[in-house]
Amino acid sequence: MPAISQRMHLILLSAWTALWFAVVEPHGGFSWHYLRAGGQLIFQGPSGDGTGGLNLYAHHPELQMGPVSFLTAGLFNPFPERTGQFLAALLMSVLGLVIVVIAGRSAAWYFLGTGTNHQRLRQRVLIAGLAFIPMWIEVSVRFGHLDDVLALFFTALAVRSVTRDSAVGTGVWLALAMDSKPTAVTFAALLFALPRHQWLRAALWGAAVVAVAWAPFFLNNPHSMSAAGFAIPNQPASALRWLGVADAETPGWDRPAQAALGLLLGAIAVWRGRWAAVVLLGANARIVLDPSVYTYYTASVLLGTLLWDVIGQRRLVPWWSWLALLTLYGSVFVVPDDAARGLIRLAFVVVSTAYVLLWPQRDRTRDRRRRRRSASVPA
Secondary structure, rough: OOOHHHHHHHHHHHHHHHHHHHHHHHHHHOOOOHHHHHHHHHHOOOOOOOHHHHHHHOOOOOOOOOHHHHHHHHHHHHOOOOHHHHHHHHHHOOOOOHHHHHEEEEEEEHOOOOOHHHHHHHHHHHHHHHHHHHHHHHHHHOOOHHHHHHHHHHHHHHHHHHHHHOOOHHHHHHHHHHHHHHHHHHHHHHHHHHOHHHHHHHHHHHHHHHHHHHHHHHHOOHHHHHHHHHOOEEOOHHHHHHOOEEEEEEEHHHHHHHHHHHHHHHHHHHHHHHHHHHHHHHHHHHHHHHOOHHHHHHHHHHHHHHHHHHHHHHHHHHHHHHHHHHHHHHHHHHHHHHHHHHHHHHHHHHHHHHHHHHHOOOOOOHHHHHHHHHHOOOO
16 A cells, blocks of 8 residues: 555545535434434523423433533534534534544554554554544434534543543543443443553542533432433344344343443453453444444444554554444345344454454553653663
């Protein structure tokens, strides 16, 4: 592959993003009305009907987004509905491009001093980014899920903080991800990728930011907890069906199990020296146990493969990103049978999880910290 400059790298990714935006935007915004409604309700004053403000979750359990997402969505309230949707989609699309840049810079910083060929790294980021962008447009433009967009954006920033051994940054960004979408709790295992003496500080910062966002709702109206029990249909194409769960809708144990499985797999990944796989494993835990099969779920998997391909691997071709795109997204269009699509989802989760946890590779985390300690010792 010919050498490319940083400028050309950004131009290619920007053009790819703009192309997908132009194709999808005219028919997008499928779920934006949820964010728009939540953005209006959270700013509802005394003149409202009492179901908004701090009563939002008690009266609208179907609004499964976090308060940060609704506060952000509320910024588009002054615009006409169509204009607000367009501007939100544009902003969310740009954040996808920013995430690819963040991933590349996180990798460059992480591999600093290792003799890594940064031209090859830039090419790897570009190839993985070309797979990531279509799924990002799916979540941000076609569906308009600002909550997923913000959760993944803040998670990417948390990864950036991990590479810099920043306890405060890691804790705060992970907390904001959870404040945007509660399912981001599966990414909290990134805290363990920090040096051990920073775990408590990062956890305390994270807990404080989560409490600031959520506590006012639960203290004001204890019925806000009812939102945690909101159920959705168990789709025939879900991997959950292949695991023998035939319930018509979300089982009561399902959401806690997703969080527990994601955290457990993430912790094992860190223990195995593969912390760059934490986001992929957290996303895997969600799609394997989720009763629904919305295509925008795959965006979190693609962020996970992007981070794994550029930080957890050294090969030029980031094939996990393209494998995820083709199997999880491509199968929606070429595999008509629901059960077959469910099996494909389950197979991807099993194979990718086994690979990142068990495939032999060098533990670069310990090597990197050893280099840092050596560099800090005066000659």
